Amino acid sequence: MATWATLNCSATQLADLLGGPNSTGAANFICNQIAVVSTKLSDTAYAVDTTFLLFSAYLVFSMQLGFAMLCAGSVRAKNTMNIMLTNVLDAAAGGLFYYLFGFAFAFGGPSNGFIGKHFFGLKEVPSDTGFDYSHFLYQWAFAIAAAGITSGSIAERTQFVAYLIYSSFLTGFVYPVVAHWFWSVDGWASAGNTGNLLFGTGVIDFAGSGVVHMVGGIAGLWGAFIEGPRIGRFDHSGRAVALRGHSASLVVLGTFLLWFGWYGFNPGSFTKILSPYGASGSYYGMWSAVGRTAVTTTLAGCTAALTTLFGKRILSGHWNVTDVCNGLLGGFAAITAGCSVVEPWAAIVCGFVAAIVLISCNKLAEKLKFDDPLEAAQLHGGCGAWGIIFTALFAREKYVNEVYPGKEGRPYGLFMGGGGKLLGAHLIQIVVIIGWVSATMGPLFFVLHKLKLLRISAEDEMAGMDLTRHGGFAYVYHDDEDSEKPNVIQLRKVVEPNTSSTPPSV
Numbered sequence: 419m420a421t422w423a424t425l426n427c428s429a430t431q432l433a434d435l436l437g438g439p440n441s442t443g444a445a446n447f448i449c450n451q452i453a454v455v456s457t458k459l460s461d462t463a464y465a466v467d468t469t470f471l472l473f474s475a476y477l478v479f480s481m482q483l484g485f486a487m488l489c490a491g492s493v494r495a496k497n498t499m500n501i502m503l504t505n506v507l508d509a510a511a512g513g514l515f516y517y518l519f520g521f522a523f524a525f526g527g528p529s530n531g532f533i534g535k536h537f538f539g540l541k542e543v544p545s546d547t548g549f550d551y552s553h554f555l556y557q558w559a560f561a562i563a564a565a566g567i568t569s570g571s572i573a574e575r576t577q578f579v580a581y582l583i584y585s586s587f588l589t590g591f592v593y594p595v596v597a598h599w600f601w602s603v604d605g606w607a608s609a610g611n612t613g614n615l616l617f618g619t620g621v622i623d624f625a626g627s628g629v630v631h632m633v634g635g636i637a638g639l640w641g642a643f644i645e646g647p648r649i650g651r652f653d654h655s656g657r658a659v660a661l662r663g664h665s666a667s668l669v670v671l672g673t674f675l676l677w678f679g680w681y682g683f684n685p686g687s688f689t690k691i692l693s694p695y696g697a698s699g700s701y702y703g704m705w706s707a708v709g710r711t712a713v714t715t716t717l718a719g720c721t722a723a724l725t726t727l728f729g730k731r732i733l734s735g736h737w738n739v740t741d742v743c744n745g746l747l748g749g750f751a752a753i754t755a756g757c758s759v760v761e762p763w764a765a766i767v768c769g770f771v772a773a774i775v776l777i778s779c780n781k782l783a784e785k786l787k788f789d790d791p792l793e794a795a796q797l798h799g800g801c802g803a804w805g806i807i808f809t810a811l812f813a814r815e816k817y818v819n820e821v822y823p824g825k826e827g828r829p830y831g832l833f834m835g836g837g838g839k840l841l842g843a844h845l846i847q848i849v850v851i852i853g854w855v856s857a858t859m860g861p862l863f864f865v866l867h868k869l870k871l872l873r874i875s876a877e878d879e880m881a882g883m884d885l886t887r888h889g890g891f892a893y894v895y896h897d898d899e900d901s902e903k904p905n906v907i908q909l910r911k912v913v914e915p916n917t918s919s920t921p922p923s924v
Contacts, residue, residue: 658787
């Protein structure tokens with residue numbers, strides 16, 4: 419894990435330097451102490467790297483809270499408990515299935531280029547290949563993030579059993595296979611497979627614009643497409659009707675939590691930090707790359723947020739906080755692939771285009787009558803695909819060689835003078851992810867639909883799943899007795915009684 423220069427000591431040479439009758443014993447003693455110090459320094463380097471990875475795993479896991487708050491605020495109040503429960507179970511079911519199968523399928527080497535075949539149930543972990551328990555925890559947090567993306571696309575109309583089935587299948591099989599292709603040293607398109615690199619470069623998807631975001635987004639696209647739009651999302655003439663989420667406050671809270679967690683998602687993907695670039699003792703090392711990755715992540719998100727703010731103002735005439743939050747997250751999803759190998763100025767380009775991609779995808783979704791309550795398919799699928807292309811255009815040679823050592827003359831970004839081989843590899847990545855997820859998750863959702871296990875009834879959907887499926891509402895509700903629509907449940911404003919007069923009767 420850690421790269422640390424060992425301290426070497428030759429007792430024979432030292433004895434010659436010391437001279438005298440006891441020089442041999444003294445030299446042996448000194449060399450033994452130096453060996454002890456060298457071992458302690460090596461152990462410390464491992465401990466520092468493991469602590470860095472564990473802290474990054476905790477940050478990525480905190481994104482689940484961000485997903486939960488974002489989803490809760492983006493749906494109508496009558497479905498709040500349902501969507502929050504699905505986020506909890508994404509983590510819980512994903513934990514068991516990733517432990518039993520997922521981690522092995524993703525990183526169980528040595529194996530073939532398609533799928534891993536070791537470490538089932540964490541057997542043989544820790545291993546001499548460098549995998550420890552901290553690696554499992556970090557990669558599990560990534561797997562459940564992909565499942566969380568999909569849950570947003572099919573919110574407000576999906577049966578609870580369908581969530582459990584798709585989440586287990588996605589985290590236990592579909593996602594791990596893609597992770598093996600692009601992140602395992604044995605993967606057929608991995609940049610770490612230096613003995614058999616695709617187009618001499620492999621795919622540079624550093625933290626998962628394709629592996630995580632496109633997988634979750636494409637899975638959500640198929641789920642939402644097969645289910646169809648929510649009741650009332652489009653009127654009889656086909657025009658889109660906004661079914662706004664009930665809490666912009668929760669959306670903003672969830673966005674900031676996701677922003678915070680992204681500093682574990684992208685910089686943490688180095689999996690270690692205590693490795694110098696070049697001679698030991700240099701001020702420049704992997705710690706510098708970690709910092710640069712945090713900066714590029716920040717700039718892409720900020721640029722996408724501002725671009726969305728003004729873009730939507732021009733299109734709709736409003737300053738919409740929900741749209742800005744989605745734009746921010748779209749910038750993060752896009753920069754995730756190339757965050758470690760691009761310059762900060764390039765991250766600004768990434769965020770700007772990501773916002774345009776998201777706005778365009780949302781417009782296309784409306785025209786096609788595609789309903790995704792959280793824009794997850796458009797955001798993670800569309801912006802994730804742009805991030806893969808962006809990396810192939812702007813990856814800098816120096817950073818590529820530092821982050822992916824072991825291969826001289828590796829191709830880099832097209833716009834940076836590195837030729838088109840990296841772009842070719844990345845276009846293949848986009849195609850195979852769409853193909854693999856479509857071939858696995860599409861039939862799964864279709865079978866669930868045919869078995870009537872996917873979508874809830876129209877009556878349950880109108881009443882809200884909190885009431886019909888979860889025993890009550892997330893908030894205190896009162897029926898509006900004066901409403902002309904007796905089946906509509908509304909929040910009633912609570913007014914503090916006037917102490918100077920008789921309180922009104924209820």
